[in-house]
Amino acid sequence: MALAHRSPGSPLWLRLKPLLTQGALMALVLLVTFASLRYEGxxxxxxxxxxxxxxSMFMLIAIGMTFVIITGGIDLSVGSVAAMASVVAALASPHGLLAGLLAGALAGAAVGLLNGLVITRLRVEPFVATLGTFLGARGLAQLASRQNAVSVDQAGAFTQLGQGDLLRLPIPLLITLVMLGLGVVVLRYTRFGRYALCTGDNEDASRLMGFNVDHVKLGVYVISGLLAGLAGVILASQFGAGQPVEGVGWELTAIAGVVVGGTLLTGGRGSLGSSMIGVILLGxxxxxxxxxxxxGVISIDVFWQNVIRGVFLLIVVVLQSRRVAHEDS
Structure with missing residues:
Protein backbone atom coordinates (compact mmCIF):
# COMPACT_ATOMS: atom_id res chain seq x y z
CA MET A 1 0.00 0.00 0.00
CA ALA A 2 1.02 3.63 -0.44
CA LEU A 3 1.61 4.10 3.29
CA ALA A 4 3.52 0.86 3.83
CA HIS A 5 6.96 2.42 3.42
CA ARG A 6 6.34 5.16 5.95
CA SER A 7 7.70 4.60 9.40
CA PRO A 8 5.64 5.36 12.51
CA GLY A 9 7.93 8.33 13.03
CA SER A 10 7.11 9.94 9.68
CA PRO A 11 6.33 13.67 9.92
CA LEU A 12 2.70 14.47 10.65
CA TRP A 13 2.66 16.48 7.41
CA LEU A 14 3.26 13.32 5.37
CA ARG A 15 0.74 11.22 7.27
CA LEU A 16 -1.96 13.84 6.76
CA LYS A 17 -0.99 14.72 3.18
CA PRO A 18 -4.10 13.17 1.54
CA LEU A 19 -6.25 15.25 3.88
CA LEU A 20 -4.28 18.46 3.50
CA THR A 21 -4.27 18.43 -0.29
CA GLN A 22 -8.07 18.69 -0.15
CA GLY A 23 -7.97 21.28 2.63
CA ALA A 24 -9.45 24.13 0.60
CA LEU A 25 -12.47 22.05 -0.44
CA MET A 26 -13.03 20.82 3.11
CA ALA A 27 -12.74 24.36 4.46
CA LEU A 28 -15.25 25.54 1.85
CA VAL A 29 -17.77 22.86 2.80
CA LEU A 30 -17.37 23.58 6.50
CA LEU A 31 -17.71 27.33 5.97
CA VAL A 32 -20.87 26.98 3.88
CA THR A 33 -22.38 24.60 6.45
CA PHE A 34 -21.56 26.96 9.32
CA ALA A 35 -22.85 30.07 7.54
CA SER A 36 -26.06 28.43 6.34
CA LEU A 37 -26.89 27.43 9.92
CA ARG A 38 -25.92 30.75 11.50
CA TYR A 39 -27.16 33.39 9.06
CA GLU A 40 -30.68 33.74 7.75
CA GLY A 41 -30.59 34.46 4.03
CA SER A 56 -16.73 36.15 -11.14
CA MET A 57 -14.23 38.92 -11.87
CA PHE A 58 -11.72 37.40 -9.44
CA MET A 59 -12.42 33.93 -10.78
CA LEU A 60 -11.62 35.07 -14.32
CA ILE A 61 -8.35 36.65 -13.21
CA ALA A 62 -7.47 33.52 -11.22
CA ILE A 63 -7.89 31.34 -14.33
CA GLY A 64 -5.23 33.37 -16.11
CA MET A 65 -3.06 33.54 -13.01
CA THR A 66 -3.14 29.75 -12.72
CA PHE A 67 -1.68 29.40 -16.21
CA VAL A 68 1.05 31.91 -15.37
CA ILE A 69 1.99 30.38 -12.01
CA ILE A 70 2.01 26.87 -13.47
CA THR A 71 4.90 27.97 -15.71
CA GLY A 72 6.75 29.35 -12.68
CA GLY A 73 5.86 32.98 -13.42
CA ILE A 74 3.80 35.68 -11.72
CA ASP A 75 1.57 38.48 -13.01
CA LEU A 76 1.29 41.52 -10.75
CA SER A 77 -0.40 43.67 -13.40
CA VAL A 78 -3.85 42.05 -13.48
CA GLY A 79 -5.59 44.50 -11.13
CA SER A 80 -4.33 47.53 -13.03
CA VAL A 81 -5.13 45.84 -16.34
CA ALA A 82 -8.71 45.25 -15.19
CA ALA A 83 -9.04 48.91 -14.21
CA MET A 84 -7.60 50.06 -17.56
CA ALA A 85 -9.85 47.66 -19.48
CA SER A 86 -12.91 48.92 -17.62
CA VAL A 87 -12.14 52.46 -18.81
CA VAL A 88 -11.49 51.30 -22.39
CA ALA A 89 -14.71 49.29 -22.41
CA ALA A 90 -16.70 52.24 -21.05
CA LEU A 91 -15.29 54.54 -23.72
CA ALA A 92 -16.20 52.01 -26.44
CA SER A 93 -19.64 51.14 -25.02
CA PRO A 94 -21.55 53.79 -27.08
CA HIS A 95 -20.66 51.69 -30.14
CA GLY A 96 -22.46 48.66 -28.73
CA LEU A 97 -21.99 45.71 -26.41
CA LEU A 98 -19.65 43.83 -28.74
CA ALA A 99 -17.44 46.88 -29.24
CA GLY A 100 -17.12 47.44 -25.51
CA LEU A 101 -16.46 43.77 -24.86
CA LEU A 102 -13.79 43.43 -27.55
CA ALA A 103 -12.11 46.74 -26.75
CA GLY A 104 -11.67 45.91 -23.08
CA ALA A 105 -10.61 42.31 -23.62
CA LEU A 106 -8.13 43.17 -26.37
CA ALA A 107 -6.66 45.99 -24.29
CA GLY A 108 -5.96 43.44 -21.59
CA ALA A 109 -4.51 40.97 -24.09
CA ALA A 110 -2.21 43.71 -25.43
CA VAL A 111 -0.74 44.28 -21.96
CA GLY A 112 -0.37 40.52 -21.55
CA LEU A 113 1.47 40.37 -24.87
CA LEU A 114 3.78 43.17 -23.73
CA ASN A 115 4.46 41.28 -20.49
CA GLY A 116 5.26 38.12 -22.42
CA LEU A 117 7.58 39.86 -24.87
CA VAL A 118 9.52 41.67 -22.14
CA ILE A 119 9.93 38.40 -20.23
CA THR A 120 10.85 36.17 -23.19
CA ARG A 121 12.75 38.57 -25.47
CA LEU A 122 14.40 40.92 -22.98
CA ARG A 123 14.84 38.21 -20.33
CA VAL A 124 13.38 40.39 -17.59
CA GLU A 125 12.14 38.55 -14.50
CA PRO A 126 8.30 38.23 -14.42
CA PHE A 127 8.10 40.04 -11.07
CA VAL A 128 9.90 43.10 -12.45
CA ALA A 129 8.23 43.05 -15.87
CA THR A 130 4.68 42.82 -14.53
CA LEU A 131 5.43 45.36 -11.81
CA GLY A 132 6.27 47.77 -14.61
CA THR A 133 3.01 47.11 -16.47
CA PHE A 134 1.16 47.26 -13.14
CA LEU A 135 2.24 50.90 -12.89
CA GLY A 136 1.89 51.64 -16.60
CA ALA A 137 -1.63 50.24 -16.98
CA ARG A 138 -2.80 52.14 -13.92
CA GLY A 139 -1.34 55.34 -15.33
CA LEU A 140 -3.02 54.78 -18.71
CA ALA A 141 -6.37 54.20 -17.00
CA GLN A 142 -6.06 57.46 -15.10
CA LEU A 143 -4.93 59.39 -18.18
CA ALA A 144 -7.74 58.06 -20.37
CA SER A 145 -10.35 58.75 -17.71
CA ARG A 146 -8.81 61.99 -16.41
CA GLN A 147 -8.91 60.31 -12.99
CA ASN A 148 -12.70 60.17 -13.02
CA ALA A 149 -15.15 57.30 -13.45
CA VAL A 150 -16.21 56.98 -17.10
CA SER A 151 -19.93 56.36 -17.50
CA VAL A 152 -20.96 53.59 -19.86
CA ASP A 153 -23.67 53.91 -22.47
CA GLN A 154 -26.94 53.24 -20.65
CA ALA A 155 -29.08 53.16 -23.78
CA GLY A 156 -27.53 50.01 -25.24
CA ALA A 157 -27.17 46.47 -23.94
CA PHE A 158 -23.69 46.88 -22.50
CA THR A 159 -24.84 47.02 -18.87
CA GLN A 160 -26.62 43.67 -19.28
CA LEU A 161 -23.25 41.98 -19.52
CA GLY A 162 -22.57 42.63 -15.85
CA GLN A 163 -26.05 43.18 -14.45
CA GLY A 164 -28.19 40.76 -16.44
CA ASP A 165 -29.19 37.12 -15.98
CA LEU A 166 -29.49 34.27 -18.44
CA LEU A 167 -31.16 30.97 -17.57
CA ARG A 168 -31.59 32.41 -14.05
CA LEU A 169 -27.82 32.66 -13.64
CA PRO A 170 -25.75 35.86 -13.55
CA ILE A 171 -24.19 36.49 -16.96
CA PRO A 172 -20.73 37.14 -15.42
CA LEU A 173 -20.86 33.65 -13.88
CA LEU A 174 -21.82 32.09 -17.22
CA ILE A 175 -18.92 33.88 -18.91
CA THR A 176 -16.59 32.60 -16.19
CA LEU A 177 -17.84 29.03 -16.58
CA VAL A 178 -17.24 29.17 -20.33
CA MET A 179 -13.70 30.48 -19.80
CA LEU A 180 -13.10 27.87 -17.11
CA GLY A 181 -14.25 25.08 -19.42
CA LEU A 182 -11.99 26.31 -22.21
CA GLY A 183 -9.10 26.63 -19.77
CA VAL A 184 -9.54 23.08 -18.50
CA VAL A 185 -9.56 21.74 -22.06
CA VAL A 186 -6.40 23.69 -22.93
CA LEU A 187 -4.55 22.68 -19.77
CA ARG A 188 -5.49 19.01 -19.79
CA TYR A 189 -5.90 18.04 -23.42
CA THR A 190 -3.58 20.19 -25.53
CA ARG A 191 0.15 20.31 -26.11
CA PHE A 192 0.19 23.88 -24.91
CA GLY A 193 -1.15 22.81 -21.53
CA ARG A 194 1.31 19.95 -21.20
CA TYR A 195 4.20 22.19 -22.24
CA ALA A 196 3.11 24.80 -19.67
CA LEU A 197 3.24 22.20 -16.90
CA CYS A 198 6.60 20.90 -18.11
CA THR A 199 8.01 24.42 -18.29
CA GLY A 200 7.10 25.11 -14.69
CA ASP A 201 8.41 21.74 -13.53
CA ASN A 202 11.81 22.08 -15.22
CA GLU A 203 12.40 24.81 -17.77
CA ASP A 204 15.89 23.67 -18.76
CA ALA A 205 14.75 20.10 -19.36
CA SER A 206 11.81 21.38 -21.40
CA ARG A 207 14.17 23.31 -23.67
CA LEU A 208 16.37 20.25 -24.09
CA MET A 209 13.27 18.23 -25.07
CA GLY A 210 12.62 20.71 -27.86
CA PHE A 211 9.65 22.56 -26.33
CA ASN A 212 9.32 26.19 -27.37
CA VAL A 213 9.33 27.52 -23.83
CA ASP A 214 9.25 31.16 -24.93
CA HIS A 215 6.06 30.63 -26.93
CA VAL A 216 4.46 28.95 -23.93
CA LYS A 217 5.40 31.81 -21.62
CA LEU A 218 4.19 34.36 -24.13
CA GLY A 219 0.90 32.48 -24.42
CA VAL A 220 0.16 32.30 -20.70
CA TYR A 221 0.72 36.02 -20.22
CA VAL A 222 -1.58 36.82 -23.13
CA ILE A 223 -4.22 34.56 -21.55
CA SER A 224 -3.76 36.29 -18.20
CA GLY A 225 -4.05 39.76 -19.75
CA LEU A 226 -7.07 38.77 -21.84
CA LEU A 227 -8.97 37.42 -18.83
CA ALA A 228 -8.01 40.42 -16.69
CA GLY A 229 -9.33 42.62 -19.51
CA LEU A 230 -12.56 40.62 -19.58
CA ALA A 231 -12.87 41.08 -15.82
CA GLY A 232 -12.50 44.82 -16.41
CA VAL A 233 -15.30 44.75 -18.99
CA ILE A 234 -17.57 43.08 -16.45
CA LEU A 235 -16.50 45.65 -13.85
CA ALA A 236 -17.53 48.55 -16.10
CA SER A 237 -20.79 46.86 -17.08
CA GLN A 238 -21.69 45.86 -13.54
CA PHE A 239 -21.07 49.26 -11.94
CA GLY A 240 -22.14 51.34 -14.93
CA ALA A 241 -18.78 53.07 -15.29
CA GLY A 242 -15.13 52.48 -16.05
CA GLN A 243 -13.24 52.51 -12.76
CA PRO A 244 -9.64 53.80 -13.05
CA VAL A 245 -9.02 53.49 -9.29
CA GLU A 246 -10.53 49.99 -8.94
CA GLY A 247 -8.59 46.75 -9.01
CA VAL A 248 -6.25 47.59 -6.13
CA GLY A 249 -5.20 44.33 -4.50
CA TRP A 250 -6.90 42.15 -7.12
CA GLU A 251 -3.60 40.53 -7.99
CA LEU A 252 -3.23 39.51 -4.33
CA THR A 253 -6.72 38.02 -4.34
CA ALA A 254 -5.98 36.02 -7.49
CA ILE A 255 -2.61 34.78 -6.29
CA ALA A 256 -4.02 33.88 -2.88
CA GLY A 257 -6.92 31.97 -4.44
CA VAL A 258 -4.65 30.07 -6.81
CA VAL A 259 -2.16 29.15 -4.09
CA VAL A 260 -4.87 28.24 -1.58
CA GLY A 261 -6.27 25.95 -4.26
CA GLY A 262 -2.99 24.03 -4.29
CA THR A 263 -1.08 25.40 -7.30
CA LEU A 264 2.63 25.51 -6.49
CA LEU A 265 4.24 28.94 -6.69
CA THR A 266 7.34 27.19 -7.98
CA GLY A 267 5.37 25.96 -11.00
CA GLY A 268 4.80 22.58 -12.59
CA ARG A 269 1.65 21.67 -10.73
CA GLY A 270 -1.83 23.16 -10.57
CA SER A 271 -5.52 22.80 -11.29
CA LEU A 272 -8.03 25.35 -12.52
CA GLY A 273 -10.82 23.70 -10.56
CA SER A 274 -8.80 23.94 -7.35
CA SER A 275 -8.05 27.59 -8.09
CA MET A 276 -11.77 28.27 -8.36
CA ILE A 277 -12.31 26.60 -4.99
CA GLY A 278 -9.60 28.82 -3.51
CA VAL A 279 -11.12 32.03 -4.90
CA ILE A 280 -14.63 31.05 -3.78
CA LEU A 281 -13.32 30.20 -0.30
CA LEU A 282 -11.65 33.60 0.06
CA GLY A 283 -14.76 35.35 -1.23
CA GLY A 296 -23.44 43.52 15.31
CA VAL A 297 -21.22 40.99 17.06
CA ILE A 298 -18.03 42.17 15.36
CA SER A 299 -17.15 45.03 13.04
CA ILE A 300 -14.43 44.42 10.44
CA ASP A 301 -13.45 47.51 8.43
CA VAL A 302 -13.25 46.95 4.67
CA PHE A 303 -9.56 47.91 4.73
CA TRP A 304 -8.85 44.86 6.88
CA GLN A 305 -9.74 42.64 3.94
CA ASN A 306 -6.30 43.02 2.34
CA VAL A 307 -4.67 42.35 5.72
CA ILE A 308 -6.65 39.12 6.03
CA ARG A 309 -5.79 38.13 2.45
CA GLY A 310 -2.12 38.80 3.06
CA VAL A 311 -1.98 36.79 6.29
CA PHE A 312 -3.96 33.96 4.70
CA LEU A 313 -1.61 33.88 1.72
CA LEU A 314 1.48 33.92 3.96
CA ILE A 315 0.23 30.96 5.98
CA VAL A 316 -0.58 28.92 2.87
CA VAL A 317 2.78 29.70 1.23
CA VAL A 318 4.64 28.60 4.37
CA LEU A 319 2.65 25.35 4.51
CA GLN A 320 3.19 24.84 0.78
CA SER A 321 6.95 25.32 1.08
CA ARG A 322 7.06 22.70 3.85
CA ARG A 323 5.12 20.33 1.66
CA VAL A 324 7.56 20.77 -1.24
CA ALA A 325 10.54 20.34 1.09
CA HIS A 326 9.17 17.06 2.45
CA GLU A 327 8.35 15.77 -1.02
CA ASP A 328 11.87 16.54 -2.25
CA SER A 329 13.53 14.93 0.77
Whole structure:
Protein backbone atom coordinates (compact mmCIF):
# COMPACT_ATOMS: atom_id res chain seq x y z
CA MET A 1 0.00 0.00 0.00
CA ALA A 2 1.02 3.63 -0.44
CA LEU A 3 1.61 4.10 3.29
CA ALA A 4 3.52 0.86 3.83
CA HIS A 5 6.96 2.42 3.42
CA ARG A 6 6.34 5.16 5.95
CA SER A 7 7.70 4.60 9.40
CA PRO A 8 5.64 5.36 12.51
CA GLY A 9 7.93 8.33 13.03
CA SER A 10 7.11 9.94 9.68
CA PRO A 11 6.33 13.67 9.92
CA LEU A 12 2.70 14.47 10.65
CA TRP A 13 2.66 16.48 7.41
CA LEU A 14 3.26 13.32 5.37
CA ARG A 15 0.74 11.22 7.27
CA LEU A 16 -1.96 13.84 6.76
CA LYS A 17 -0.99 14.72 3.18
CA PRO A 18 -4.10 13.17 1.54
CA LEU A 19 -6.25 15.25 3.88
CA LEU A 20 -4.28 18.46 3.50
CA THR A 21 -4.27 18.43 -0.29
CA GLN A 22 -8.07 18.69 -0.15
CA GLY A 23 -7.97 21.28 2.63
CA ALA A 24 -9.45 24.13 0.60
CA LEU A 25 -12.47 22.05 -0.44
CA MET A 26 -13.03 20.82 3.11
CA ALA A 27 -12.74 24.36 4.46
CA LEU A 28 -15.25 25.54 1.85
CA VAL A 29 -17.77 22.86 2.80
CA LEU A 30 -17.37 23.58 6.50
CA LEU A 31 -17.71 27.33 5.97
CA VAL A 32 -20.87 26.98 3.88
CA THR A 33 -22.38 24.60 6.45
CA PHE A 34 -21.56 26.96 9.32
CA ALA A 35 -22.85 30.07 7.54
CA SER A 36 -26.06 28.43 6.34
CA LEU A 37 -26.89 27.43 9.92
CA ARG A 38 -25.92 30.75 11.50
CA TYR A 39 -27.16 33.39 9.06
CA GLU A 40 -30.68 33.74 7.75
CA GLY A 41 -30.59 34.46 4.03
CA UNK A 42 -27.09 33.14 3.47
CA UNK A 43 -28.36 30.55 1.01
CA UNK A 44 -30.94 32.91 -0.49
CA UNK A 45 -31.03 33.34 -4.24
CA UNK A 46 -30.14 37.00 -3.83
CA UNK A 47 -26.98 36.35 -1.79
CA UNK A 48 -25.76 33.52 -4.00
CA UNK A 49 -26.43 35.50 -7.18
CA UNK A 50 -24.77 38.65 -5.81
CA UNK A 51 -21.78 36.63 -4.59
CA UNK A 52 -21.05 35.02 -7.95
CA UNK A 53 -21.87 38.16 -9.94
CA UNK A 54 -19.13 40.06 -8.10
CA UNK A 55 -16.60 37.28 -7.51
CA SER A 56 -16.73 36.15 -11.14
CA MET A 57 -14.23 38.92 -11.87
CA PHE A 58 -11.72 37.40 -9.44
CA MET A 59 -12.42 33.93 -10.78
CA LEU A 60 -11.62 35.07 -14.32
CA ILE A 61 -8.35 36.65 -13.21
CA ALA A 62 -7.47 33.52 -11.22
CA ILE A 63 -7.89 31.34 -14.33
CA GLY A 64 -5.23 33.37 -16.11
CA MET A 65 -3.06 33.54 -13.01
CA THR A 66 -3.14 29.75 -12.72
CA PHE A 67 -1.68 29.40 -16.21
CA VAL A 68 1.05 31.91 -15.37
CA ILE A 69 1.99 30.38 -12.01
CA ILE A 70 2.01 26.87 -13.47
CA THR A 71 4.90 27.97 -15.71
CA GLY A 72 6.75 29.35 -12.68
CA GLY A 73 5.86 32.98 -13.42
CA ILE A 74 3.80 35.68 -11.72
CA ASP A 75 1.57 38.48 -13.01
CA LEU A 76 1.29 41.52 -10.75
CA SER A 77 -0.40 43.67 -13.40
CA VAL A 78 -3.85 42.05 -13.48
CA GLY A 79 -5.59 44.50 -11.13
CA SER A 80 -4.33 47.53 -13.03
CA VAL A 81 -5.13 45.84 -16.34
CA ALA A 82 -8.71 45.25 -15.19
CA ALA A 83 -9.04 48.91 -14.21
CA MET A 84 -7.60 50.06 -17.56
CA ALA A 85 -9.85 47.66 -19.48
CA SER A 86 -12.91 48.92 -17.62
CA VAL A 87 -12.14 52.46 -18.81
CA VAL A 88 -11.49 51.30 -22.39
CA ALA A 89 -14.71 49.29 -22.41
CA ALA A 90 -16.70 52.24 -21.05
CA LEU A 91 -15.29 54.54 -23.72
CA ALA A 92 -16.20 52.01 -26.44
CA SER A 93 -19.64 51.14 -25.02
CA PRO A 94 -21.55 53.79 -27.08
CA HIS A 95 -20.66 51.69 -30.14
CA GLY A 96 -22.46 48.66 -28.73
CA LEU A 97 -21.99 45.71 -26.41
CA LEU A 98 -19.65 43.83 -28.74
CA ALA A 99 -17.44 46.88 -29.24
CA GLY A 100 -17.12 47.44 -25.51
CA LEU A 101 -16.46 43.77 -24.86
CA LEU A 102 -13.79 43.43 -27.55
CA ALA A 103 -12.11 46.74 -26.75
CA GLY A 104 -11.67 45.91 -23.08
CA ALA A 105 -10.61 42.31 -23.62
CA LEU A 106 -8.13 43.17 -26.37
CA ALA A 107 -6.66 45.99 -24.29
CA GLY A 108 -5.96 43.44 -21.59
CA ALA A 109 -4.51 40.97 -24.09
CA ALA A 110 -2.21 43.71 -25.43
CA VAL A 111 -0.74 44.28 -21.96
CA GLY A 112 -0.37 40.52 -21.55
CA LEU A 113 1.47 40.37 -24.87
CA LEU A 114 3.78 43.17 -23.73
CA ASN A 115 4.46 41.28 -20.49
CA GLY A 116 5.26 38.12 -22.42
CA LEU A 117 7.58 39.86 -24.87
CA VAL A 118 9.52 41.67 -22.14
CA ILE A 119 9.93 38.40 -20.23
CA THR A 120 10.85 36.17 -23.19
CA ARG A 121 12.75 38.57 -25.47
CA LEU A 122 14.40 40.92 -22.98
CA ARG A 123 14.84 38.21 -20.33
CA VAL A 124 13.38 40.39 -17.59
CA GLU A 125 12.14 38.55 -14.50
CA PRO A 126 8.30 38.23 -14.42
CA PHE A 127 8.10 40.04 -11.07
CA VAL A 128 9.90 43.10 -12.45
CA ALA A 129 8.23 43.05 -15.87
CA THR A 130 4.68 42.82 -14.53
CA LEU A 131 5.43 45.36 -11.81
CA GLY A 132 6.27 47.77 -14.61
CA THR A 133 3.01 47.11 -16.47
CA PHE A 134 1.16 47.26 -13.14
CA LEU A 135 2.24 50.90 -12.89
CA GLY A 136 1.89 51.64 -16.60
CA ALA A 137 -1.63 50.24 -16.98
CA ARG A 138 -2.80 52.14 -13.92
CA GLY A 139 -1.34 55.34 -15.33
CA LEU A 140 -3.02 54.78 -18.71
CA ALA A 141 -6.37 54.20 -17.00
CA GLN A 142 -6.06 57.46 -15.10
CA LEU A 143 -4.93 59.39 -18.18
CA ALA A 144 -7.74 58.06 -20.37
CA SER A 145 -10.35 58.75 -17.71
CA ARG A 146 -8.81 61.99 -16.41
CA GLN A 147 -8.91 60.31 -12.99
CA ASN A 148 -12.70 60.17 -13.02
CA ALA A 149 -15.15 57.30 -13.45
CA VAL A 150 -16.21 56.98 -17.10
CA SER A 151 -19.93 56.36 -17.50
CA VAL A 152 -20.96 53.59 -19.86
CA ASP A 153 -23.67 53.91 -22.47
CA GLN A 154 -26.94 53.24 -20.65
CA ALA A 155 -29.08 53.16 -23.78
CA GLY A 156 -27.53 50.01 -25.24
CA ALA A 157 -27.17 46.47 -23.94
CA PHE A 158 -23.69 46.88 -22.50
CA THR A 159 -24.84 47.02 -18.87
CA GLN A 160 -26.62 43.67 -19.28
CA LEU A 161 -23.25 41.98 -19.52
CA GLY A 162 -22.57 42.63 -15.85
CA GLN A 163 -26.05 43.18 -14.45
CA GLY A 164 -28.19 40.76 -16.44
CA ASP A 165 -29.19 37.12 -15.98
CA LEU A 166 -29.49 34.27 -18.44
CA LEU A 167 -31.16 30.97 -17.57
CA ARG A 168 -31.59 32.41 -14.05
CA LEU A 169 -27.82 32.66 -13.64
CA PRO A 170 -25.75 35.86 -13.55
CA ILE A 171 -24.19 36.49 -16.96
CA PRO A 172 -20.73 37.14 -15.42
CA LEU A 173 -20.86 33.65 -13.88
CA LEU A 174 -21.82 32.09 -17.22
CA ILE A 175 -18.92 33.88 -18.91
CA THR A 176 -16.59 32.60 -16.19
CA LEU A 177 -17.84 29.03 -16.58
CA VAL A 178 -17.24 29.17 -20.33
CA MET A 179 -13.70 30.48 -19.80
CA LEU A 180 -13.10 27.87 -17.11
CA GLY A 181 -14.25 25.08 -19.42
CA LEU A 182 -11.99 26.31 -22.21
CA GLY A 183 -9.10 26.63 -19.77
CA VAL A 184 -9.54 23.08 -18.50
CA VAL A 185 -9.56 21.74 -22.06
CA VAL A 186 -6.40 23.69 -22.93
CA LEU A 187 -4.55 22.68 -19.77
CA ARG A 188 -5.49 19.01 -19.79
CA TYR A 189 -5.90 18.04 -23.42
CA THR A 190 -3.58 20.19 -25.53
CA ARG A 191 0.15 20.31 -26.11
CA PHE A 192 0.19 23.88 -24.91
CA GLY A 193 -1.15 22.81 -21.53
CA ARG A 194 1.31 19.95 -21.20
CA TYR A 195 4.20 22.19 -22.24
CA ALA A 196 3.11 24.80 -19.67
CA LEU A 197 3.24 22.20 -16.90
CA CYS A 198 6.60 20.90 -18.11
CA THR A 199 8.01 24.42 -18.29
CA GLY A 200 7.10 25.11 -14.69
CA ASP A 201 8.41 21.74 -13.53
CA ASN A 202 11.81 22.08 -15.22
CA GLU A 203 12.40 24.81 -17.77
CA ASP A 204 15.89 23.67 -18.76
CA ALA A 205 14.75 20.10 -19.36
CA SER A 206 11.81 21.38 -21.40
CA ARG A 207 14.17 23.31 -23.67
CA LEU A 208 16.37 20.25 -24.09
CA MET A 209 13.27 18.23 -25.07
CA GLY A 210 12.62 20.71 -27.86
CA PHE A 211 9.65 22.56 -26.33
CA ASN A 212 9.32 26.19 -27.37
CA VAL A 213 9.33 27.52 -23.83
CA ASP A 214 9.25 31.16 -24.93
CA HIS A 215 6.06 30.63 -26.93
CA VAL A 216 4.46 28.95 -23.93
CA LYS A 217 5.40 31.81 -21.62
CA LEU A 218 4.19 34.36 -24.13
CA GLY A 219 0.90 32.48 -24.42
CA VAL A 220 0.16 32.30 -20.70
CA TYR A 221 0.72 36.02 -20.22
CA VAL A 222 -1.58 36.82 -23.13
CA ILE A 223 -4.22 34.56 -21.55
CA SER A 224 -3.76 36.29 -18.20
CA GLY A 225 -4.05 39.76 -19.75
CA LEU A 226 -7.07 38.77 -21.84
CA LEU A 227 -8.97 37.42 -18.83
CA ALA A 228 -8.01 40.42 -16.69
CA GLY A 229 -9.33 42.62 -19.51
CA LEU A 230 -12.56 40.62 -19.58
CA ALA A 231 -12.87 41.08 -15.82
CA GLY A 232 -12.50 44.82 -16.41
CA VAL A 233 -15.30 44.75 -18.99
CA ILE A 234 -17.57 43.08 -16.45
CA LEU A 235 -16.50 45.65 -13.85
CA ALA A 236 -17.53 48.55 -16.10
CA SER A 237 -20.79 46.86 -17.08
CA GLN A 238 -21.69 45.86 -13.54
CA PHE A 239 -21.07 49.26 -11.94
CA GLY A 240 -22.14 51.34 -14.93
CA ALA A 241 -18.78 53.07 -15.29
CA GLY A 242 -15.13 52.48 -16.05
CA GLN A 243 -13.24 52.51 -12.76
CA PRO A 244 -9.64 53.80 -13.05
CA VAL A 245 -9.02 53.49 -9.29
CA GLU A 246 -10.53 49.99 -8.94
CA GLY A 247 -8.59 46.75 -9.01
CA VAL A 248 -6.25 47.59 -6.13
CA GLY A 249 -5.20 44.33 -4.50
CA TRP A 250 -6.90 42.15 -7.12
CA GLU A 251 -3.60 40.53 -7.99
CA LEU A 252 -3.23 39.51 -4.33
CA THR A 253 -6.72 38.02 -4.34
CA ALA A 254 -5.98 36.02 -7.49
CA ILE A 255 -2.61 34.78 -6.29
CA ALA A 256 -4.02 33.88 -2.88
CA GLY A 257 -6.92 31.97 -4.44
CA VAL A 258 -4.65 30.07 -6.81
CA VAL A 259 -2.16 29.15 -4.09
CA VAL A 260 -4.87 28.24 -1.58
CA GLY A 261 -6.27 25.95 -4.26
CA GLY A 262 -2.99 24.03 -4.29
CA THR A 263 -1.08 25.40 -7.30
CA LEU A 264 2.63 25.51 -6.49
CA LEU A 265 4.24 28.94 -6.69
CA THR A 266 7.34 27.19 -7.98
CA GLY A 267 5.37 25.96 -11.00
CA GLY A 268 4.80 22.58 -12.59
CA ARG A 269 1.65 21.67 -10.73
CA GLY A 270 -1.83 23.16 -10.57
CA SER A 271 -5.52 22.80 -11.29
CA LEU A 272 -8.03 25.35 -12.52
CA GLY A 273 -10.82 23.70 -10.56
CA SER A 274 -8.80 23.94 -7.35
CA SER A 275 -8.05 27.59 -8.09
CA MET A 276 -11.77 28.27 -8.36
CA ILE A 277 -12.31 26.60 -4.99
CA GLY A 278 -9.60 28.82 -3.51
CA VAL A 279 -11.12 32.03 -4.90
CA ILE A 280 -14.63 31.05 -3.78
CA LEU A 281 -13.32 30.20 -0.30
CA LEU A 282 -11.65 33.60 0.06
CA GLY A 283 -14.76 35.35 -1.23
CA UNK A 284 -16.99 33.45 1.18
CA UNK A 285 -14.80 34.42 4.13
CA UNK A 286 -15.57 38.08 3.45
CA UNK A 287 -19.21 37.29 2.69
CA UNK A 288 -19.47 35.64 6.11
CA UNK A 289 -17.75 38.61 7.75
CA UNK A 290 -20.34 40.90 6.16
CA UNK A 291 -23.13 38.79 7.64
CA UNK A 292 -21.36 38.86 11.01
CA UNK A 293 -21.08 42.64 10.81
CA UNK A 294 -24.84 42.70 10.24
CA UNK A 295 -25.38 40.83 13.48
CA GLY A 296 -23.44 43.52 15.31
CA VAL A 297 -21.22 40.99 17.06
CA ILE A 298 -18.03 42.17 15.36
CA SER A 299 -17.15 45.03 13.04
CA ILE A 300 -14.43 44.42 10.44
CA ASP A 301 -13.45 47.51 8.43
CA VAL A 302 -13.25 46.95 4.67
CA PHE A 303 -9.56 47.91 4.73
CA TRP A 304 -8.85 44.86 6.88
CA GLN A 305 -9.74 42.64 3.94
CA ASN A 306 -6.30 43.02 2.34
CA VAL A 307 -4.67 42.35 5.72
CA ILE A 308 -6.65 39.12 6.03
CA ARG A 309 -5.79 38.13 2.45
CA GLY A 310 -2.12 38.80 3.06
CA VAL A 311 -1.98 36.79 6.29
CA PHE A 312 -3.96 33.96 4.70
CA LEU A 313 -1.61 33.88 1.72
CA LEU A 314 1.48 33.92 3.96
CA ILE A 315 0.23 30.96 5.98
CA VAL A 316 -0.58 28.92 2.87
CA VAL A 317 2.78 29.70 1.23
CA VAL A 318 4.64 28.60 4.37
CA LEU A 319 2.65 25.35 4.51
CA GLN A 320 3.19 24.84 0.78
CA SER A 321 6.95 25.32 1.08
CA ARG A 322 7.06 22.70 3.85
CA ARG A 323 5.12 20.33 1.66
CA VAL A 324 7.56 20.77 -1.24
CA ALA A 325 10.54 20.34 1.09
CA HIS A 326 9.17 17.06 2.45
CA GLU A 327 8.35 15.77 -1.02
CA ASP A 328 11.87 16.54 -2.25
CA SER A 329 13.53 14.93 0.77
Missing amino acids: FLSTYNISSFFRYN LIFNVLNFENGK
